[in-house]
Amino acid sequence: MYAGDYIEAVARLVRRSRLRRIVEFEAHKVISARxxxxxxxxxxxSEPTLACRAVDTTVVPVSSARATELADALR
Known part of the structure; x- marks a missing residue:
């Protein structure tokens, strides 16, 4: 990757639990600076080049969880 290159990034929610979200990310270089x-x-x-791939786990605080998720957490 160099200054002037153009990338496209995509994120996909893979799994969602009460207080965790698992997200996959991919970035592809589609334009190269010359x-x-x-x-x-x-x-x-001609073909996008994979520049980066990552997986993220985010923990949602109980106080920020939705009402239905909060009710499940307190059971």
Missing amino acids: YDLGPSAAQIL
């Missing part, structure tokens, strides 16, 4: 051709030149890639 400084060798000029300061503002770019090339659209």
Whole structure:
């Protein structure tokens, strides 16, 4: 990845429990900067290139959970 490259990022909620959310992220480079051709030149890639993949687990505080989830948590 270089300055001037263009990426597209996607996030997908994979799993949701009472107080946790599991999210998968992917970023693909779709346009590459071509400084060798000029300061503002770019090339659209024929196939997007995977730049990054990640999985995140977020914990939601009980006080921020929705009413139905909060009721389940207190049972």
